[in-house]
């Protein structure tokens with residue numbers, strides 16, 4: 001490869017007072033003997049790359065040694081780091097920065113890859129996912145139009161269809177069926193893209209001046225990203241209907257209640273616009289009945305989006321097909337392969353039935369964006385017209401690698417291993433009469449609580465008791481780390497099994513910690529209650 005004829009330098013062209021000029025100086029390399037910092041030097045990259053891979057491999061190998069949640073206090077890191085960036089790199093700057101990652105940063109991390117991390121839905125990791133990210137960063141293309149990176153655009157079109165088929169999505173959402181998909185960073189972006197498409201489609205029908213009449217719908221369990229998207233899309237804050245859910249329905253959105261809410265709005269002269277249904281809610285993995293909700297929405301001309309950020313990965317297993325019954329009627333669907341499908345952060349996959357609605361809302365026609373006339377009419381897309389941002393990452397490469405290297409069967413095995421462990425954990429909870437499983441387990445999240453004995457206050461003290469239990473469980477070293485949900489007034493512990501490194505023994509250990517802490521708390525409370533009479 002030919003070297004560049006000139007380069008930017010940061011050599012000592014010092015001013016009188018010894019200060020360096022603020023901006024780099026451009027010089028012709030052959031005439032001046034100046035040091036050229038080639039920051040894409042292939043040999044240096046090889047050397048640093050080996051250091052990084054060794055570093056990460058050691059991190060994975062020692063993951064079990066780290067306490068999953070650090071015991072640090074706010075400011076612990078800011079107090080030890082310099083307040084300014086270095087003017088010049090020190091000797092072996094990269095090596096010493098890596099050492100700081102090891103000595104300063106890792107001890108202050110919550111280790112999401114820890115086998116004892118059960119608090120949140122997983123940040124799914126695999127070696128192929130991590131190396132896919134490295135390839136994306138190294139190749140570093142910007143596939144905003146087909147012409148800007150033909151192979152990246154076409155790979156994305158192929159891989160979203162591969163993934164859609166692997167998840168058993170209906171043909172109507174795939175490119176092969178007239179729909180299509182794309183890879184974004186997060187579900188928040190996906191919902192916003194779908195919502196502005198629905199908004200513009202509706203306003204084209206009823207007139208742009210009626211934006212203040214539009215109403216959107218979700219349940220009280222829908223992720224906050226939907227409310228945020230509604231605000232950004234210009235929906236009035238009091239036009240977001242959060243339909244109440246109930247324990248008796250396992251916190252799923254009721255079609256009857258939805259119909260009542262929509263009809264009330266129609267009667268008030270408002271315009272129902274958009275429903276965000278969820279398959280696998282964040283707190284308890286409730287599953288909204290997609291088909292029935294679509295029927296209600298259709299009668300009011302409402303766009304339906306299904307958010308399956310976490311549970312979408314489970315659709316790779318055919319035994320979960322029933323949770324998306326009616327999916328052929330939805331307008332858009334999104335899920336996060338970075339949550340549970342071995343595709344390291346970040347990646348949200350979104351599919352739409354009518355890509356033209358996305359393009360109508362988000363497309364741009366500026367001349368300065370390179371278009372390629374040869375691509376016109378050949379069924380390829382300019383992904384900048386499907387999303388909010390112009391600059392985009394080549395995420396399709398990572399998903400392609402994950403699908404090629406693990407295969408659909410490998411992904412099923414991965415999901416099923418977590419499902420088996422979750423089932424075992426649930427069984428252990430049920431076998432101890434002091435505890436109860438609060439909501440039906442659909443996937444690999446178990447929501448449970450300690451029953452509060454009548455003599456200790458019964459239901460009145462149950463939430464307080466379980467708050468205390470969670471605190472004590474999370475104070476255990478080296479783990480586990482769990483979280484809580486508070487739904488319908490019931491405080492419960494969440495044990496989300498999904499870390500790639502989690503094995504049965506970690507789940508058994510976690511349960512033992514829960515039992516031990518519960519016994520200690522109950523003992524203490526009994527003593528206090530007996531002293532108080």
Ligand code: PLP
Nearest residue numbers: 186187188223280281282307309
């Ligand atoms: N929707 C659901 C159901 C989620 O559980 C989450 C996060 O856990 C989100 C949306 C937000 O996802 P993202 O961070 O990709 O925007």
